[in-house]
Amino acid sequence: MSSSSDFAIEIQKVQDSKISDVDFDNITFGNTFTDYMLVCDFKNGEWQKPIIKPYEPFLIDPSAKVFHYGQAIFEGMKAYKDEHDEVWLFRPDENFHRFNKSAVRMAMPEVPEVVFMEGLKTIIDLERNWVKSGLGNTLYIRPFMIAIGSGVIAQPSTQYRFMIILSPAKSYYSGAVKVVIADHYSRAANGGIGAAKAAGNYSAQFYPTKLANDKGFQQIIWTDDATHTKLEEAGTMNVFFRINDTLYTAPTSERILDGVTRKSIIALAKREGIDVQERSVLVDEIVAAAQNSTLKEIFGAGTAAVVSPIAAFSYQEIEYVLPVIEDSFASQLKDKLTKIQYKLAEDTFGWTVKI
Template identity: 80%
Template sequence: MSLKNTHEIDIVRVSSSKIDSVDFDNLTFGTTFTDHMFVCDFREGKWQKAEIKPYAPFLLDPSAKVFHYGQAIFEGMKAYKDESDDVWLFRPDQNFERFNKSAKRMAMPEVDEEIFMSGLHQLIDLEREWVKKGLGNTLYIRPFMIAIGSGVIAAPSTQYRFMIILSPAKSYYSGEVKVIIAEHYSRAANGGIGAAKAAGNYSAQFYPTKLANERGFQQIIWTDDATHTKLEEAGTMNVFFRINDTLYTAPTSERILDGVTRKSLIDLAKRDGIDVAVRPVLVEEIIEAAKDGSLKEIFGAGTAAVVNPIVGFSYQDTYYELPKIENSFALLLKEKLTKIQYKLAEDTFGWTVKI
């Protein structure tokens, strides 16, 4: 696929890079940022001149609507460097489309494709030395938009800021992951903003996740808000269940995020002959499968972690340990996906885009 790179952007470079001060072998996810950032404001009903400038804090009015009414959306993407020092994006068109779906749901202006794609291309091209070679090394990309218009009247802003910042990264999670199946709290509700990558979705799940952490669990598998009988997402990731040799995952909806990693894993599994069932997954059937031994794997899927195996889960104060298996679908699919992302395997789907 092509990557539009025709939008004119003003570029102000740093006087000296901080890259030599960064320990790329010991990165904490999302805490180190590159030298530059992309900024484009929406004012008077249209997008203004875009710019790339040194990464730095910026001032906002205390009454900016993002602080009071939560108009904020974001995306998560990655750039990869192959053995020839070329830099690649993975399915950026999907992130662009989802970003604008989120914007529409939050009553925010949609970003022009040329602004989004040219901003990505030119910023990453400028920071390409921050993308390190080797499996597991990536450049995490965070496009986001906030309401910057002032005033505490409960109404959508008329001014917005679209930005892209970059963070070198290694793996997101480490160690074994145990989860609790939610019985009371919900991540999202019918008619709500669960399918949007809105900031409020994530802040709302911090408290129940904190309660799970206090009990020795790393994450929560969320259930539907109405009955708490349907399994939907794991933490901030989509979730898959393997019963015997079939993968099950819930369909996307206004409660469940349309994950780029999720849909890519489904396509890879189908291509390679793994049975995939996209349908509602019930808590009771997973409990029964755990009891009779047919539940082989549970794993989360998302941009940051790619694939995150889950070793066990708790429901109604009973803990179920998953078996350790050699032919793990989670690890197999992760390997196939990452090889495409790092250009170590043929991209038969046309998912990768060269910077």
């Protein structure tokens, strides 16, 4: 298959929509799915025709390589509805390119741009009733790819399945988020897969996160695994630190995910005249800044969480509480970002794409 027309999407209609069963005011993140899913298989060395069909379980062999060797990658995106009932994506090209970077690192085939982008547009257009208007209401979009080829030998699969599934969502976190700074466990190795949105990166964090949860903390800020002196990311969010009026965040690396929200926040902050520095942020300097009260804010940035202010952090069993400040960078930047996403402010960056 080589031309776009080979990838024309077949649509198999559902009998009845499930939408009337959904209580959109009381929805938990990631548990409700829309009527359709997009499926596109890779076999015999090429991508097959994409199909949009009713969302449902599928059959897979017990020896499928995704179960044994973890060949699986994903993206997280959102669609937003504006006041005129138009539906918008936010920087989908960034997710597409990152998806294929993840694919390369995990020895999986790259998905053709037409399959990813036209697939997104077609399925979201079909499901536009599931995108509710109003700030905070979104349709969470989960493109992912898994190795479906069979065989218990540790080698890349020859068969893959690319899918897009959709889940209506409200905001991800509620309440004050307290974090632990990692001093033993780690998320990523030098020369590892930390920069890829690979499934295995997430389950690796569950146990240390559970230990943090048991002590009353919701998330971990990971540090470099060799020295545990450099602050990196929070696993589902990149992290920003405000000391006085300067905003610091770790540079992306092979250990850190190149977050779309991260780079958007940096661009917005710079436009607002905020001094943003992308450089290694040391645990010691953040602890010192907390002690001398120059540490004003810490916040996470990610698609699911958007911008998530951190209320306190713990490092080596000592808890540091952050001040509650008016008109924080976090709230200013979140406001500017969401207004662009919902088309309530002019998109001077050209980030939004209409469905």
